[in-house]
Amino acid sequence: MITLEEAFEIIEKEVTELEPVSVPLLEAPGCLLREDIISPINVPQFANSAMDGFAVRISDLTGSGPWRLPIQKIIAAGDSSDDILKEGYAAKIMTGAPLPEGADSVIRIEDVSIDDDHVIIEKKPPEGDFVRPVADDIKKGELLFERGVSLDPVAIGILASIGRAEVKVIPRPRITILSTGSELVMPGQVLPRGKIYGSNDYVLRSLLKKDGCEVSQSFNISADEIADLCKIIEDCISNCDLLITSGGVSMGDFDLVPDAVEKIGGKILFHKTYVKPGKPVLLARIKGRWLLGLPGNPVSVVVGYHLHARRIMAKLSGLDYRPRKVKAVLGGDLSIKGTRFCVIGARLEENENGVIVFPSIHQQSGRLSSIKGINGFIFIEGGTRTVSKGTEVNAEWMD
Ligand code: AMP
Ligand code: MG
Numbered sequence: 001m002i003t004l005e006e007a008f009e010i011i012e013k014e015v016t017e018l019e020p021v022s023v024p025l026l027e028a029p030g031c032l033l034r035e036d037i038i039s040p041i042n043v044p045q046f047a048n049s050a051m052d053g054f055a056v057r058i059s060d061l062t063g064s065g066p067w068r069l070p071i072q073k074i075i076a077a078g079d080s081s082d083d084i085l086k087e088g089y090a091a092k093i094m095t096g097a098p099l100p101e102g103a104d105s106v107i108r109i110e111d112v113s114i115d116d117d118h119v120i121i122e123k124k125p126p127e128g129d130f131v132r133p134v135a136d137d138i139k140k141g142e143l144l145f146e147r148g149v150s151l152d153p154v155a156i157g158i159l160a161s162i163g164r165a166e167v168k169v170i171p172r173p174r175i176t177i178l179s180t181g182s183e184l185v186m187p188g189q190v191l192p193r194g195k196i197y198g199s200n201d202y203v204l205r206s207l208l209k210k211d212g213c214e215v216s217q218s219f220n221i222s223a224d225e226i227a228d229l230c231k232i233i234e235d236c237i238s239n240c241d242l243l244i245t246s247g248g249v250s251m252g253d254f255d256l257v258p259d260a261v262e263k264i265g266g267k268i269l270f271h272k273t274y275v276k277p278g279k280p281v282l283l284a285r286i287k288g289r290w291l292l293g294l295p296g297n298p299v300s301v302v303v304g305y306h307l308h309a310r311r312i313m314a315k316l317s318g319l320d321y322r323p324r325k326v327k328a329v330l331g332g333d334l335s336i337k338g339t340r341f342c343v344i345g346a347r348l349e350e351n352e353n354g355v356i357v358f359p360s361i362h363q364q365s366g367r368l369s370s371i372k373g374i375n376g377f378i379f380i381e382g383g384t385r386t387v388s389k390g391t392e393v394n395a396e397w398m399d
Pocket of ligand 1: 200201295296
């Protein structure tokens with residue numbers, strides 16, 4: 001059996017980033033850029049007004065004001081006429097509208113008065129006032145982003161503003177979830193004797209949604225039957241980069257996921273870590289894709305997703321996985337049982353003195369309600385004892 005750190009090292013070493021592909025811009029937020037972005041255009045391509053107001057020729061405002069200029073025309077944003085501003089005239093102009101040739105300044109609408117079809121200007125503006133020149137934002141040929149940066153929403157907007165509809169990135173991993181267990185019935189159906197409602201699928205899908213991953217609508221469920229398992233794992237894995245299964249990886253007679261993985265030619269990289277909860281977790285490579293086998297107990301699923309699935313997804317995406325770690329002070333006594341390294345669901349609260357952490361009381365891997373309301377975890381060495389309130393412990397936020 002390996003330690004948690006050893007499991008992380010295997011993920012770090014073995015899981016590599018997906019092949020880069022061109023994706024529509026809106027699929028790229030958060031993705032790692034895999035090309036240099038050089039702007040093919042100036043933004044803006046034409047000088048335009050930064051305000052609603054009047055475009056003037058400064059040379060018309062000689063001597064001392066006020067000046068009374070006839071309004072030659074109204075120019076709206078999107079206007080493509082190429083009229084020249086006549087000497088001695090002003091043009092009413094809207095924000096973003098192209099500056100007419102000859103004009104060199106804009107006076108804001110709130111700084112003038114209108115008299116019939118004339119504008120009265122009290123104060124001469126400096127040259128270039130409220131004019132956005134060509135390439136004011138972005139210059140043609142400018143290196144905007146180097147490959148290797150991760151694209152945030154502003155970056156996506158910048159790409160749109162230079163006209164890009166697609167961008168080459170490491171795509172988001174495609175994730176599929178498979179719940180195994182002959183006892184499982186999905187919510188909304190009647191519950192026969194001996195069966196339980198499956199919750200793992202719902203927890204995992206909710207976690208993935210929160211992490212910004214697309215998950216397909218269809219639910220995959222398999223009975224604890226080797227032929228069924230082999231078939232459904234093969235089907236699932238052919239359409240995803242990471243298959244997260246729950247159940248069927250422990251010691252029971254019907255825990256058949258490891259057998260199924262081997263039967264279909266998969267290679268198990270680890271199976272069992274010295275951690276509580278979630279000891280029997282399994283990582284396998286099947287036909288170039290990944291399978292993370294989490295045990296069926298619902299708390300193990302939540303912990304296993306945070307510990308392993310998030311790391312694997314980050315690696316597949318080419319991104320660093322940086323869980324938010326903190327030193328936190330225990331807000332209540334914590335009772336540890338057994339020798340395995342413990343990951344305990346907890347509620348972290350930030351105050352002016354730091355972070356205080358309230359461990360789940362009586363956490364048990366089979367009782368999902370025992371971790372109700374958690375927003376993080378405590379990481380602590382095994383060894384039966386009580387760790388008293390006020391002790392500093394290592395914790396991690398769940399987000
Ligand atoms: P297993 O890892 O398959 O031995 O399952 C461990 C425990 O988790 C058993 O009590 C299962 O009934 C339960 N379990 C397995 N899958 C689910 C699920 N999808 N939702 C809730 N409980 C589950
Ligand atoms: Mg089972």
